[in-house]
Amino acid sequence: MTSLSHAYVSARARWERLAGGSAPVFFIGAATCGRAAGAEETVASLRAEIAANSLQAEVVETGCLGPCSLEPLVIVHKPGAPRLCFGNVGVAEMRQIVKRYVLGNDPCAEWALGSIGDGRVDGIAPLSEHPMMRGQVRRVLANCGHIDPQNVEHYLARDGYRGFLRALEIGGDQVVEAVKRAGLRGRGGAGFPTWRKWDTCRQTPAAQRYLICNADEGDPGAFMNRSLIEGDPHAVLEGMLIAAFALGASKGYIYCRAEYPLALARLKAALGQMRELGLLGDAIQGSAFAFDIEIKKGAGAFVCGEETALIASIEGRRGMPQPRPPFPAVSGLWGMPTIIQNVETLANLPLILRNGPEWYAELGTEASKGTRSFALAGKVKRTGLIEVPLGTTLRQIVEAIGGGSSDGKPIKAVQTGGPSGGCIAAEKLDLPVDYESLAQAGSIMGSGGMIVLDTDTCAVDLAKYFLGFTQTESCGKCPPCRVGTHAMLYLLERIAGGAGKVEDLQRLEDLALTVARGSLCGLGQTAPNPVLTTLRYFRQEYQDHVEKRQCAAFVCRSMIQHRIDAERCPGCTACVKVCPAEAISGSRGVAHTIDPAACSQCGSCLSVCPSKYAAVYRVSGELTRYEERTQKADAVAEAAA
């Protein structure tokens, strides 16, 4: 076992060598998202380039820096210069950066996103002024993208585990007090004050207490927890140590989705390092505190994000919720007091302990303190993982940080909180993002997924999508959820399918309220939110679906017809070739026609019709829509062909 104080000294020395040594260092974002964007190929080309030039250089694979749309991301530290961050670094760009910047003197400004640290490089602004970074305050995510998540020395060099050491010093009561003063609320969705839950658990006499880290990030459209674990696993684990110490829990579990193989691997490696450093086991750091952590792999059930269902799953049973009370804090895993915390809640704890509750609470609003990470995705220009002080407005997030709509179409709504949340219409973009404001608007903060929707998104289709999800994931235990989600989905399918009746809207609303009130657990109670919010903000759209068989977003296939404008169509046969239903007739040089009876409205013809003709158009209800003729669409079509 290595002593922690020794580890700090060598970690510091190692980090300083990395940051101020004479060899260039490359940091490459190689989390799941980076890899999907080609980071592994970039790393391979970098290593080849280093070898080919006999360069003395170090390559550090990091987690995600956040701006996923700009991945693969590479930070280059050239001795004597500030670090430079480059975006969209493919194999060719990587080679150029080595040649021109590292071996030469040209900083490749065309790919540079910004500089990091002191000093300036001509023509490159600091990364903190990049539109996606300005307005963000990265506290929980501070290490992500900057350290090697597999190397505990990097975490230690950035004051890792000092929060836990502080906790050991001040004792459990003071830890709870600090968390209370910081105003930390659960980041998993409901926003329950963390200290209060802890207090209940501590007051319950028991021989054994458990701590569970809920990393079963099941909301579609959410990836904050994945990123955080992949980029900085020790921050979450240190949070677990602090919580377990305050609670007097001797055993902890991390319940993580099997769909996150890289996150699981990072956790496993990190636990080994903790053991090595005497941060797990008996008499941790010479104290009376004994604690161990076990990883439990989720097996694919959304309902297991619910506390009591998660407990059932760890116990080896079907993940079905129990009525509460008793709350898990009183009677949880194997009947013992159990605290379940979200990944991000835990990762906040080291910060609070290290920097003090006052520092922590200086950001945020009166009732919602600190910062919050969001997974920004959907129809927004700059997608990625961001962190902002609570109380930041949706507009700041979507327009300033996200850069607004991605496809040039107006933003229609922002969806927060996944299947349990709701849509907030564009006119409400000035809403501050805190627990209470989002609830008033009919949505929830949820776990932090934020999906931007533009006018190409149909409100009915979106509600149907979410209900399809919750209906499939309903565990079936209580009838309001089991039958109610089924009935709501049936009505939504009928409306989207062009067979809706005027009275369906009222019926849907009544059902939604019944399911919300009658369901046993959070899944059923919140499942109606997507329906209720879309009805609240986009009722006219529902009515148009029912009364005019019209889908203004041109999404609901049952009410769309593809047609070909005979005056525009020169008969190039591009659409004839791709039509999977063989519904298009016409030979070269003769305007084509679509047989409406055979057409499945798949849209293949529309996507291949060259923009110079733009002859395929669509009709829905009273609306006719031609796609704009853009060169860009042509390039995309050609690249894909």
Add this chain to the structure above:
Amino acid sequence: MLEDGATVMPASDATSALADILAIYPPRRDNLIPVLQEWQERYGYLSEEGMRALAAASGISENEIYGVATFYSQFRFQPPAAHTIHVCEGTACHVRGGHQLMHDFEERLNISAGAMTADHQFGLERVACVGCCALAPVVVVDGKVRAGMKPKQVRGLLAQLGHKPNGKAA
């Protein structure tokens, strides 16, 4: 219910295969899911023989084991196809055209989601979200995430994996 061509593990082999796994995860109730996960990782799916052997070794009834296994979407009860395509149906993928991708895969492979082709070459699965929302829409092909997938790339991707569209419009 095994399909043609799947290999059946004899009961004695299942028992010894299970013993290896139980050496890592002792047959306690809270290890039921880890044991099933480990079995599937090694043998690709949960076979009847495997579940029977587990029931005998653990004292948990066959019904109970099957009941737990079918509750979780991770578990398969048939051998997987040579290539598995997971189409992400997360929200970001949905609003960026993921549903169209699923439709196209279904059409080209002539199977519906959750099924596999008759020759066991292709399995098509939904996945609720793989957490790569910023790169939507994505599909996961044999474990590798493909970002920014376009409907028009479906045919090429399948061809790369050796799919021959038999008689259908190419």
